[in-house]
Amino acid sequence: MTINMELWQLISLLLAFFGFTAAGAKLLVGQFEARLDEKFDSMEQARAAADRTLRDSIQELAERQKELDAQFREQEKEMNRMQVDMLSHYVRREDYIRGQTVIEAKLDALSVRLETLQLKGVGAHDR
Known part of the structure; x- marks a missing residue:
């Protein structure tokens, strides 16, 4: 079977074929661009939402x-007050020992005096 065509019919057929192919390619590229635009829009929305969330988080922080x-300053003030109170109410070990030594020395001196008085009193009583 043979098909006979004239040149203008062949050219018209080729032009129609290339026209349909170009239209199909343009349609596919248009759909591809539309999908890309949708993806970029959704990515931009996600980025904007993340930015808002980040800004809110930074503000909360x-x-x-x-x-x-403020709590730290209050704690620091309380600690300073406690240190001042501690200085007025707290007796250091060395100070306590020194005070006890003085009291014991006075008691020893008083004991010696009492012994002396008792010895003198005993001698005066015997006479």
Whole structure:
């Protein structure tokens, strides 16, 4: 079987084929670009949401840091007050030992005096 065509029919057929092919390619490229645009839009929305979340997190952290700083300052003030109170109420071991030594020395001196008085009193009683 043979097909006879004239040149203008062959050219028209080839032009129609290339036209359909170009139209199909343009349609495919258009769909590909539309899908890419959708992906980029969704990525941009996700990035914007992440930025908002990050900004909110940073603000929350800054507020928490301020609260912690205030608590730290309050704790530091309380510690300073305790140190001042401790100085007025606390007796160091060395100070206590020194005080006890003085008291014991006075008691020893008083004991010696009492013994002396008792010896003198006993001698005066015997006469």
